[in-house]
Amino acid sequence: MESRATISGNRGLMIEEPLIFEIGSDGRCGVDLPEPPAHKDRLGGMRRKATIGLPGLSEPQVVRHFTRLSQKNYAIDSGIYPLGSCTMKHNPRLNEKLARLPGLGGLHPLQPESTVQGALELIDTLARWIKILTGMPAVAMSPGAGAHGELCGTMTIRAALDARGDARKVVLVPDSAHGTNPATAAMCGYSVEPIPSNRRGRVDLAALKARLGGDVAAFMLTNPSTCGLFEDEILEQAAAVHAAGAFFYCDGANFNAIAGRVRPGDLGIDVMHLNLHKTFSTPHGGGGPGSGPVVLAESLAPFAPLPWVVHGPGGFGLVECAAGAASRSIGRLKSFHGQFGMFVRALAYMMSHGADGMRQASEDAVLAANYVRIALEDVMSAPYPGPCMHEMLFDERFLKDTGITTLDFAKAMIDEGIHPMTVYFPLVVHGAMLIEPTESESKASLDRFIDVMRALVERAKSGDAAWFHDAPRHAPRRRLDETRAARNPVLRWRPAGSTASAGQVPADKATA
Amino acid sequence: MRYLGLGDADRRAMLASIGVGSIDALYRDVPASAILKTPVDLPNHQGEMEVECAIAALAARTLPAGDVPCFLGAGAYRHHIPAAVDHLIQRGEFLTSYTPYQPEISQGTLQALFEFQTQVALITGMEIASASHYDGATACAEAVLMARRLTKRTGAVVSGALHPHYRDAIATNLRFLDARPVWLEPAPLADEDLAARIDATTACVVVQNPDVFGRLRDLAPLAEACHAKGALLVVAVTEAVSLGLVEPPGAMGADIVAAEGQSIGNGLSFGGPYLGLFATREKFVRQMPGRIAGETVDADGRRGWVLTLSAREQHIRREKATSNICTNSGLCALAFTIHLALLGETGFRRLAEINHATAVRLADRLARLPGVRVLNDTFFNEFAVRLPRPAAPVVEALARRGILGGVPGPRLFPDRPELADILLVAATETVSEADIETFATALAEAL
Numbered sequence: 001m002e003s004r005a006t007i008s009g010n011r012g013l014m015i016e017e018p019l020i021f022e023i024g025s026d027g028r029c030g031v032d033l034p035e036p037p038a039h040k041d042r043l044g045g046m047r048r049k050a051t052i053g054l055p056g057l058s059e060p061q062v063v064r065h066f067t068r069l070s071q072k073n074y075a076i077d078s079g080i081y082p083l084g085s086c087t088m089k090h091n092p093r094l095n096e097k098l099a100r101l102p103g104l105g106g107l108h109p110l111q112p113e114s115t116v117q118g119a120l121e122l123i124d125t126l127a128r129w130i131k132i133l134t135g136m137p138a139v140a141m142s143p144g145a146g147a148h149g150e151l152c153g154t155m156t157i158r159a160a161l162d163a164r165g166d167a168r169k170v171v172l173v174p175d176s177a178h179g180t181n182p183a184t185a186a187m188c189g190y191s192v193e194p195i196p197s198n199r200r201g202r203v204d205l206a207a208l209k210a211r212l213g214g215d216v217a218a219f220m221l222t223n224p225s226t227c228g229l230f231e232d233e234i235l236e237q238a239a240a241v242h243a244a245g246a247f248f249y250c251d252g253a254n255f256n257a258i259a260g261r262v263r264p265g266d267l268g269i270d271v272m273h274l275n276l277h278k279t280f281s282t283p284h285g286g287g288g289p290g291s292g293p294v295v296l297a298e299s300l301a302p303f304a305p306l307p308w309v310v311h312g313p314g315g316f317g318l319v320e321c322a323a324g325a326a327s328r329s330i331g332r333l334k335s336f337h338g339q340f341g342m343f344v345r346a347l348a349y350m351m352s353h354g355a356d357g358m359r360q361a362s363e364d365a366v367l368a369a370n371y372v373r374i375a376l377e378d379v380m381s382a383p384y385p386g387p388c389m390h391e392m393l394f395d396e397r398f399l400k401d402t403g404i405t406t407l408d409f410a411k412a413m414i415d416e417g418i419h420p421m422t423v424y425f426p427l428v429v430h431g432a433m434l435i436e437p438t439e440s441e442s443k444a445s446l447d448r449f450i451d452v453m454r455a456l457v458e459r460a461k462s463g464d465a466a467w468f469h470d471a472p473r474h475a476p477r478r479r480l481d482e483t484r485a486a487r488n489p490v491l492r493w494r495p496a497g498s499t500a501s502a503g504q505v506p507a508d509k510a511t512a
Numbered sequence: 513m514r515y516l517g518l519g520d521a522d523r524r525a526m527l528a529s530i531g532v533g534s535i536d537a538l539y540r541d542v543p544a545s546a547i548l549k550t551p552v553d554l555p556n557h558q559g560e561m562e563v564e565c566a567i568a569a570l571a572a573r574t575l576p577a578g579d580v581p582c583f584l585g586a587g588a589y590r591h592h593i594p595a596a597v598d599h600l601i602q603r604g605e606f607l608t609s610y611t612p613y614q615p616e617i618s619q620g621t622l623q624a625l626f627e628f629q630t631q632v633a634l635i636t637g638m639e640i641a642s643a644s645h646y647d648g649a650t651a652c653a654e655a656v657l658m659a660r661r662l663t664k665r666t667g668a669v670v671s672g673a674l675h676p677h678y679r680d681a682i683a684t685n686l687r688f689l690d691a692r693p694v695w696l697e698p699a700p701l702a703d704e705d706l707a708a709r710i711d712a713t714t715a716c717v718v719v720q721n722p723d724v725f726g727r728l729r730d731l732a733p734l735a736e737a738c739h740a741k742g743a744l745l746v747v748a749v750t751e752a753v754s755l756g757l758v759e760p761p762g763a764m765g766a767d768i769v770a771a772e773g774q775s776i777g778n779g780l781s782f783g784g785p786y787l788g789l790f791a792t793r794e795k796f797v798r799q800m801p802g803r804i805a806g807e808t809v810d811a812d813g814r815r816g817w818v819l820t821l822s823a824r825e826q827h828i829r830r831e832k833a834t835s836n837i838c839t840n841s842g843l844c845a846l847a848f849t850i851h852l853a854l855l856g857e858t859g860f861r862r863l864a865e866i867n868h869a870t871a872v873r874l875a876d877r878l879a880r881l882p883g884v885r886v887l888n889d890t891f892f893n894e895f896a897v898r899l900p901r902p903a904a905p906v907v908e909a910l911a912r913r914g915i916l917g918g919v920p921g922p923r924l925f926p927d928r929p930e931l932a933d934i935l936l937v938a939a940t941e942t943v944s945e946a947d948i949e950t951f952a953t954a955l956a957e958a959l
Contacts, residue, residue, distance in 0.1 A: 009814075020627050020853050030854035031594055033862045033941070036869040043868070044890035046728040046759050048861075053634045056856035063596050066850055069620035070605035077604030083613070090515050091608050094560050099781070100598075103571025106578035109588050109783030110919045112911045118573030119782050125570075132552050144646030144784070145839040147826070158688050183826035183836035187657075189688040192831040230541035261539065266546045277839065281515075285601075285843025286621035287611040287643070287803065289785030305684065321926040330687065332680035335587055335649040335772070336783025348567060354557035357513050363535045364518050370538050371526045387530075387538040414617055422613075425827070440515065443522040470811075475616040478811040482615075485808035485820040489797060491640045492630040 014476055017068040021493045024055020030062050053495070072476040073286070074419045080441055080449055082372075084391040084422035084434025085178070085226055087256050087278035089365075092352065095282070095345035104344050109336035113317050120316035123309045123337065126347045130274065130293055133350075133358070134255075135265025138301035140294040141309070142338035146253055149273025149292025150184040150220075152305055155330045156271060156296060157218050157247045158188045159303040163328065168217035168246070174203050176226045176426040178251060190217060197428050201227040201384035201393075205236055212244035222251035223267070224258065224389035226426040228369065228434065238268025247271065247300070255279045256438075257366055257390035260359030270297040276339070280346035291342035302328045307337055364439035365390040368446055372437055375450040379457045383429045390438070396431025404460050406431035408468035411479060412459075415472045416452045513557055575911065577780055581947035582916040583874070585894040585938025586724065586924060587648065587675050587750040588783060589775045591863075592942055597777050597850045601843055611803070611839065615818040616810070621842065622817035625805035628849040635755040635852075635860070636769040637762025638791035642802040643819075644845040645788025645837065648750055648772025649681035652718065654790065654801045654835055655746045655768040656682050659716035660691070661799045661834070663744060667713040669706055672696035673723035675750050676924050678770075682718065698925055700725040700887045700896045700934060707737035714741070716768070720748040721761065724924070725936070726891040728758060735765025744768060752776050752789065753940070754892040756864025768792045777851030778844050787844035798824060801835030863941060867893035870948075871939040877952045878937070883959055887934075894938035900959060903935040909958040915951055 009016045041047065057065070074081070081088035099105055107119055127139045140156075143149040154171070161168055171185035175194045182192040195211060198204040203221065212219070219241045223231045231237065241248045250264055250272035256279040264272050276282045276291035284290070296304060306329050308319040318337065322329045353361055366389055373382065373392040381397035396406045410420035410433075422434040437446055459467060472478060518526070523535075532538060539547065558566075582590050601607065605620060612618030612625075625643045632641035645651040656668050668686070670679055670693055679695070686693055694709050696702075706717050717738050722728050731747060738745045747761035749771035761769045773787035774780075792800055798821065806820035826833040855863060871893040879886045883900035899906060903920035910917035918938070921931035939948070 017623070019623070019630075021630065024853075024856060027858055029856050029859040029862075030596075031859045031863075033859060033866060036862065036865040037873060037945075039869040039872040041868065042872055042875070042888070042890055043758065043892070044728055046730060046890065048755075048757055048759050048763075050637075050763065052756070052857055052860065054631065054852065054855070054857040054860055056858055057853055059594070059596055059854060062850060062853045063600065065853070066600045066606075066624070066846075067603070069623055070600070070603040071620065072617075072623070073605040073609045073620035074614070074617040075605045076608040081610065083610055086610050088608075088610055092515055094564060096602060096607075098564065098567045098571075100779075101568060101571040102576040102578050103574045104567075105779050105781050106576035107574055107782040108577040108582065108584040108590065108780050108916065110584055110586055110923055111575065111577060111916055112908050114908065115575035115911050115916070116782065118570035121573070122567070122570045129554060132554055144650060145837075147836045147838045148646060148650070151836060155684070155688065178838075179825070179827035179830045179833070180836045180838050182831035183829070183833040186831040186833075187685070187689075187836055189690075230539070232541040232543070235543050235546070258542070260552055261548055262542055262546050263548065263552070266548075267543075275839075283607045283843070284610045284839070286606055286609045286618070286846065287625075287842030288839040289646070289841045289844055290839035291785070306680070320923075323927070331684040332677055333650070333684055334681055334784075335647050335675075335677040335786065339784040340782040341785050344567065348563055351555070351558055351563045351566060352515065352560070353513075355551045355554040357516070357557035359551065360513060361516060363538075364516055364523070366538050367518070367523060367526055367530075367535060370530050374530045387532075387540065410614070411616070414614065419617065420614055440517050442517040443526065445517065472616050476619045477616045477814060477816040480615045480810050480816045480818050481808045482818050482820065485806040485818045486823070489804075489821060490807035491626075491794075491797065491804055491820075492633050493626070 015068050017065060019493050020057060020065060021055050023061060024057045026056055028056030028058055030057055030059040079417055080445055081419040082421045082435045082437050083419060084436040085253060087436060087438060089281050089438040090440040091281055091283040092349065095348040098348050099341045099344040105341065117315050120309050122347060123343055124311060124316060126343050129350050130295060133259055134295045135263030136295035137298050138296040138304060140296060140304040142305055142333055143292035143294060144334055144339060145288060145290030146273055146275040146292045147180040147184060148333065149294045150180055151187055152333055153249055153271040153273055153294045154184050154188045156300045156303040159330050160300055161217055168215050170216050172211060172216055172219045174221060176428045177220065177222055178226065181220045181251060201229050202231055202233060203237060205233045208237060209240045212240055212246065216244055216246045218247040218249045220249040220251060222253060224254040227384060227393045228388040228391035229384060230389055234267050253278060254390060257362055259362045260355060261362050271300055276342050276346040280349045282342045282345040289339055289342060291339035303330050305330050305333045361439045368437040368439060368441060371446055372435055372450060376453055379454055391434055391436035394433040395429040399460060402460050403465040404468045406433055409460065411471040412456055412468045415474045418449060418452060577916055580914045580916055581950050583918045583937045583939060583951060584916050586919040586936050587677065587772060588780055589751055589938060589940055590780055590942050591775050591940050593777060593779060593851060594854050596854065597847050600850050601847050606846055612819060619816055622805050624846050624849055626817050628845045629805060631849060631852050632789045632791050635760065636791040637760030638769055639794040640797055641789065641791040642800055642804055644841040645790055645802055646841060647786040647788045648748065648770060649678045651770035651788030651790045652678045652748045653681040653685040655770040656716060656718060657685060658768060658799050658801060659744045659746060662796060663715045663742065665713050665715040666691045667693055667715060669694045669709045669714055669717045671704055671706060671719040672698040672702060673725055674718055674720045674748060675724045678748055698928060706734055710741045710743050714743045716744040716746045718746045718748065720750065722754055722892045726888050726895040728890040728892065731764040746770060751893065753864050753867055756860040757868055758892055773848045777847030785841060785844055787841045787848055797821065799834055802837050802840055866941045870941065870943050874937065874939040874948050877948050881952060881956050893940055894936060897935050897937060899933050899935055902932045906958045910954055913954050915954050917951055917955060
């Protein structure tokens with residue numbers, strides 16, 4: 001422990017906070033509820049027998065607990081968050097306010113359509129904006145996040161191929177792809193084969209062409225790529241994919257670099273998911289909720305998942321049944337009509353920016369990333385030459401012989417009050433550092449970031465490895481033992497003295 | 513352009529630093545034919561007030577469930593959410609942080625997830641829980657996929673009284689995999705013999721409790737039958753508040769519980785974002801899909817939390833991962849955790865009791881209406897009634913009078929004409945005696 005340890009373990013504003021289970025007491029309650037009205041129960045003997053074990057806390061205890069927890073989090077509200085491929089841009093508060101309007105946030109999903117016309121129009125409007133921005137004819141709004149959108153898009157491809165009796169078995173994925181891409185392809189019954197990158201960090205077109213054939217269902221590309229580069233041979237890729245009878249899937253996680261300037265529909269793409277929590281700034285909330293609408297070419301649109309929002313003479317309506325025009329739909333992917341609360345926020349973002357602002361935001365994101373690239377590339381090591389798109393990839397060659405890893409470097413950034421960039425992704429370079437400043441940062445903020453990065457590099461190269469190995473020193477916690485967490489998983493609180501495994505039913509031998 | 517960090521002078525200076533004359537030079541890798549020559553055909557930027565007015569105008573063209581007597585359920589429930597919940601989840605440190613990839617500066621999110629996992633395990637009566645899924649339906653589909661991996665069997669036997677959206681999510685997820693699911697017919701009072709349908713290909717049986725028609729069942733005999741035949745029991749719960757009063761799935765032998773957590777801490781929001789709860793047995797953890805927070809220590813030996821068991825996940829395992837899930841429902845899980853912390857044991861149980869009592873009073877009142885038959889012998893806060901005429905037009909007529917009078921059978925089962933007269937009605941703590949009277953009176957007139 002630190003030699004200057006305090007009596008309480010607290011350090012000024014950084015206050016140690018136990019679990020709610022350790023501060024609660026029996027019988028306390030933070031909500032005043034009336035006595036239940038008199039009634040004779042209809043539970044048919046299915047009343048809960050055992051106590052649950054939830055702690056009791058007053059409202060002030062709860063508010064203080066979660067306030068203290070919040071203070072242990074870094075956030076885009078507190079500082080630059082250059083987490084590559086994650087697009088941590090500013091989250092406007094107007095969007096929060098609008099999502100909470102009773103006429104939107106207070107709607108039940110199964111109200112009669114006649115009572116939710118404004119909400120259906122909002123979905124339809126957002127869909128129209130998305131179609132115009134992407135230059136694609138159709139969009140499926142219901143997927144719950146980007147990976148769910150990938151699942152949706154890949155399923156529509158599979159359904160379209162099945163409909164033409166074309167039993168293709170393979171999905172091609174670049175070696176730099178997000179892990180969700182191969183995982184998704186596998187969930188649709190496809191085997192996955194990687195396509196290597198070339199020396200310029202792009203998909204090796206010759207390798208792609210060589211592998212394409214009658215057994216390939218789709219090629220899944222991320223563009224701009226996870227190396228922060230625009231795939232400059234994308235038109236040739238599209239032509240080759242289509243010539244082989246396959247579909248061209250684009251992971252749209254990085255659409256924020258080109259929105260308003262380039263339309264994926266003009267690049268030969270057949271299907272692409274968007275991450276509303278990236279490009280369109282719906283807050284990421286410490287891990288969701290996201291929203292992953294999927295734009296579709298005409299050839300895939302009939303297979304879009306339910307529900308569909310449609311507009312007829314009587315107003316807006318929902319197609320919730322795979323019949324009629326929707327008879328070829330892949331079906332429902334989740335309950336109800338998608339992440340509606342995220343739709344409200346995304347539409348507010350898009351309307352606030354407008355056509356000119358979205359284009360400016362894309363350009364500013366690209367400008368900021370290139371500004372950082374130029375300012376750091378003489379001291380760090382870039383595997384591929386620029387210009388980059390909205391994010392800049394470095395590798396760890398500049399740390400060679402220092403005894404310092406990418407992880408050590410990232411942890412030292414934490415002590416400087418900067419959230420580290422994405423590390424060890426993409427997998428195509430050693431010790432990847434993927435920096436995405438976004439359009440939200442001021443020039444002064446970018447300059448401070450650059451100054452700190454250059455100073456850290458200098459310190460690393462000066463041989464002060466211990467500085468990095470010990471980092472972080474000033475975070476709420478020092479380096480956490482992830483190996484221990486995985487080897488001996490403790491995944492929930494249990495009262496002192498209880499056994500680790502308290503299964504109430506004998507182990508099932510068939511499935512152990 | 514109030515959200516952009518740069519001004520024109522900054523842009524010029526930065527282009528000069530980079531050594532290019534214009535932004536176009538930075539887009540030089542984009543094929544020239546794909547660069548838009550004219551702006552996309554959308555309006556230009558607008559001020560906060562203009563955007564607020566435009567979206568508020570859409571909101572004005574709805575009938576908010578929060579403002580009127582509301583008896584809708586079927587997987588989404590109107591509950592009162594304490595003010596502290598929304599205040600706390602809007603703290604920027606929670607709202608505007610990413611998935612906790614750097615645990616040393618994400619302890620707030622991670623500790624809250626650890627508390628969430630514990631709460632979910634406790635209320636479902638299971639050993640462990642994940643850090644959330646998109647919603648109950650996707651959690652349920654993932655449960656079936658997990659059962660396939662655990663049993664190395666392919667099929668599933670699915671109750672007809674499972675919420676049709678959950679059923680459809682399972683069907684869509686199994687669509688392109690080798691599986692021959694057995695789907696039972698939906699019927700409000702059917703005594704399904706699910707155990708009889710289990711064979712050597714059955715990975716799991718999927719049931720809902722309370723089921724989509726509101727009925728409660730003792731699942732212990734079914735769990736025994738599943739285990740005797742080498743299958744797992746997956747239990748879906750669409751109303752998490754029921755777990756405060758009803759025997760939890762874990763106590764009846766469930767192997768996986770997939771639940772919708774919206775009822776606790778999360779508003780209706782026209783169907784999303786919601787919150788999938790996923791709980792199972794400890795021995796199954798390495799096949800559990802989704803993020804998990806776990807306890808560990810830091811370099812000074814202090815307790816802390818990290819995302820763990822990532823060897824199951826897509827970013828490590830890629831095509832061999834347990835699921836493709838990445839982003840889940842973090843902030844919804846936080847809202848759930850805060851609301852349930854406020855309720856505690858006493859409040860949660862009482863809230864559930866109030867829901868049940870209110871629904872009992874509603875059932876008794878509706879049963880007195882001529883031609884209306886309450887079908888359920890058991891229920892929690894929702895039940896099915898049979899009307900003497902098709903339910904959908906009745907619901908429309910009630911809506912015109914400002915009453916959201918339940919979910920008509922055809923909304924959930926459009927291809928089941930025999931369920932056209934069925935109306936599902938729910939009553940939570942937000943329903944008053946006066947609401948019940950208003951509803952009963954209007955329903956009598958509408959029939």
